[in-house]
Amino acid sequence: MLHVNSISKTYHSKPALSDISLYVHAGESIGIIGESGSGKSTLGKIILGLEKPDQGDVHFRGSNLHTLKGQALKAFRRHLQIVFQDPAGSLNPKLPVWKSVVEPLENYPDVIPSFLKEVRHDRKKMAEVLFQKVGLSPELLERYPHQLSGGQKQRIAVARGISLEPDLLVCDEPTSSLDVSVQAQVLNLLKKLQRDLNLSFLFISHDIAAVQFMCERIVVLKDGILVDAFLTNELFSASRHPYTKMLVEMSMEQDR
Amino acid sequence: MFENKTTTSCENNLLTVESLSVTIRNSRKKLIHNLNFSIPQGEIFGLVGESGSGKSLTATVILGMLSKSLEVTSGSVTLGQSEITSLSERELRNIRGRDIAYLSQNYQSFFTPFIKVGQQFIEIIRCHTDMSRKEAKKVAIHWLNKVHLPAERVFNSFPDELSGGQLQRASIASAIMFRPKLIIADEPTTALDVLTGERILDLLSELKEELNCSILLISHDLKHIIKRTQTVGVMYGGQIVEIGKTSAVVANPIHPYTNLLLQSRLRLNKHIQHELPTMLGEPGLIAEEGCPFTKRCPSAMESCSNKVPMNSLGKHHSAACHLVNAEREERYVTR
Numbered sequence: 001m002l003h004v005n006s007i008s009k010t011y012h013s014k015p016a017l018s019d020i021s022l023y024v025h026a027g028e029s030i031g032i033i034g035e036s037g038s039g040k041s042t043l044g045k046i047i048l049g050l051e052k053p054d055q056g057d058v059h060f061r062g063s064n065l066h067t068l069k070g071q072a073l074k075a076f077r078r079h080l081q082i083v084f085q086d087p088a089g090s091l092n093p094k095l096p097v098w099k100s101v102v103e104p105l106e107n108y109p110d111v112i113p114s115f116l117k118e119v120r121h122d123r124k125k126m127a128e129v130l131f132q133k134v135g136l137s138p139e140l141l142e143r144y145p146h147q148l149s150g151g152q153k154q155r156i157a158v159a160r161g162i163s164l165e166p167d168l169l170v171c172d173e174p175t176s177s178l179d180v181s182v183q184a185q186v187l188n189l190l191k192k193l194q195r196d197l198n199l200s201f202l203f204i205s206h207d208i209a210a211v212q213f214m215c216e217r218i219v220v221l222k223d224g225i226l227v228d229a230f231l232t233n234e235l236f237s238a239s240r241h242p243y244t245k246m247l248v249e250m251s252m253e254q255d256r
Numbered sequence: 257m258f259e260n261k262t263t264t265s266c267e268n269n270l271l272t273v274e275s276l277s278v279t280i281r282n283s284r285k286k287l288i289h290n291l292n293f294s295i296p297q298g299e300i301f302g303l304v305g306e307s308g309s310g311k312s313l314t315a316t317v318i319l320g321m322l323s324k325s326l327e328v329t330s331g332s333v334t335l336g337q338s339e340i341t342s343l344s345e346r347e348l349r350n351i352r353g354r355d356i357a358y359l360s361q362n363y364q365s366f367f368t369p370f371i372k373v374g375q376q377f378i379e380i381i382r383c384h385t386d387m388s389r390k391e392a393k394k395v396a397i398h399w400l401n402k403v404h405l406p407a408e409r410v411f412n413s414f415p416d417e418l419s420g421g422q423l424q425r426a427s428i429a430s431a432i433m434f435r436p437k438l439i440i441a442d443e444p445t446t447a448l449d450v451l452t453g454e455r456i457l458d459l460l461s462e463l464k465e466e467l468n469c470s471i472l473l474i475s476h477d478l479k480h481i482i483k484r485t486q487t488v489g490v491m492y493g494g495q496i497v498e499i500g501k502t503s504a505v506v507a508n509p510i511h512p513y514t515n516l517l518l519q520s521r522l523r524l525n526k527h528i529q530h531e532l533p534t535m536l537g538e539p540g541l542i543a544e545e546g547c548p549f550t551k552r553c554p555s556a557m558e559s560c561s562n563k564v565p566m567n568s569l570g571k572h573h574s575a576a577c578h579l580v581n582a583e584r585e586e587r588y589v590t591r
Contacts (some may be wrong), residue, residue: 006304034450035257035449035451036419036420036421036448036449036452037419047349077552125391131288144324149538149539150308151538151539152538165388179306179307179308179476179539179540180306180477180478180479180517180520180521180522181516181517181534181535182306182519182538182539183520183522184520184532184534184535185534185535186535187522187532188531188532191531206449206450207450207522208450208524209522209523209524209525210522210527212524213525213529213532223283230529235524236343236526247451248449248524250451250454251404251450251523251524251559252524253483254450254454254479254482254483
């Protein structure tokens with residue numbers, strides 16, 4: 001479904017990504033691990049079409065994402081949605097949260113997601129269905145972002161992300177700003193949604209344990225270079241790249 | 257010689273917090289309730305809890321920087337010989353930055369963005385001493401080297417020319433320049449990735465040895481606390497619900513909250529799980545009466561809505577929970 005072909009990107013003559021290739025099948029979830037500065041977020045932005053690569057191209061359902069313009073691009077964007085790390089920054093502070101949740105549906109009046117078929121005419125009802133999908137109580141519909149906890153806000157961001165029933169949801173560190181106990185709740189939710197809606201996931205994180213839980217395949221980035229790519233159940237295999245091994249060791253050591 | 261006023265601060269405790277309570281002035285709502293803990297000289301003490309548990313507020317009280325709308329209603333905070341809660345602003349200014357250093361999660365805003373890092377170091381140094389600019393630069397370079405940074409380059413850089421890890425190191429350098437007795441590290445690694453974060457914690461442990469200071473390490477993540485601290489306090493809803501030697505608490509968590517915190521840690525697994533164990537409810541759900549965790553507790557019973565005293569299990573471990581009983585004591589694992 002998604003093919004990334006030998007992408008390179010340079011910022012101020014510093015290479016951020018060099019020659020990265022990867023693919024995502026429909027319904028598959030791929031994890032991208034790396035430290036800060038490894039280029040993982042840049043890669044996410046390029047895949048979403050928010051940044052242009054210097055070299056290489058991204059093909060999504062057969063079309064080159066970076067040559068699309070205007071209406072054609074808009075039609076594609078519908079299938080690509082994102083959940084950011086900072087839920088507070090991705091919601092409009094002056095809107096009650098239910099309006100933020102249905103905003104994408106207003107931008108795409110022709111799109112009818114399968115789970116909103118019966119209520120597509122009623123904005124408020126759509127928000128209710130989406131709230132229920134992400135495990136939020138309908139009492140919170142009228143609240144403003146500052147009246148909600150971090151976990152609740154992130155659920156709202158997820159509801160917004162899935163509202164158009166996209167093919168691919170990019171999650172950029174979706175849990176790293178949350179309390180540990182809430183992280184587990186949000187990860188469980190994401191995994192359940194992925195299964196229920198048959199979404200593809202691109203899960204960007206520096207937390208190898210979160211990626212292991214969420215993803216079927218893992219890609220490891222270091223300084224803009226793809227150093228390792230493997231199936232999640234091969235994470236402990238002896239043939240892993242030394243850098244991957246070090247990340248695993250680090251994570252194990254923290255737990256003793 | 258003379259009978260010392262602070263007879264309660266026993267042995268070699270550097271910091272003693274005694275029955276500290278903080279309330280909002282207008283609503284009388286209690287934010288911190290009867291807090292007791294102490295940090296011995298040269299030890300790392302961990303304070304762990306979710307958002308809203310009062311851990312950062314505790315740090316604010318220790319720094320004497322409580323907002324005007326809040327009030328210390330009882331208890332005391334003693335650092336060495338001085339009782340912080342009764343000091344004037346002028347006296348506090350001498351302690352802050354000199355005896356107590358503060359490191360925050362938000363290293364991005366630690367330095368002013370449009371002044372070179374070196375200039376800011378010189379300003380800090382000259383604020384506390386009467387050194388010349390030249391001498392101050394020497395001191396700054398010395399401490400930048402101490403935190404393993406390329407000192408000259410960092411000194412001549414603007415903050416946005418440094419990476420997150422480098423900025424956090426630079427902020428550590430500026431915090432420790434006056435050889436503080438206590439470093440308060442409030443979520444020092446939360447905004448950093450795993451490897452960089454570990455290196456920062458390594459650095460802090462190393463500096464602790466060198467300066468022989470104590471560290472109050474605050475985090476929402478037990479992962480960071482377990483490996484680094486000798487003693488840990490678990491906070492919920494403004495109260496310490498469990499406290500003890502870190503190894504003892506990890507091996508025998510008594511309070512259900514501690515237990516759930518331990519379980520909900522994300523861990524690498526040999527077998528991939530289908531669902532992660534979670535804790536009921538949201539962090540802000542706090543019971544007004546009795547044990548603050550009652551509303552989210554899987555083993556809550558009627559008596560939990562009454563005041564629950566701290567019960568001790570052995571010498572180095574106590575918890576405010578009815579689950580402390582004889583049967584538990586028998587199963588207690590000593591490492």
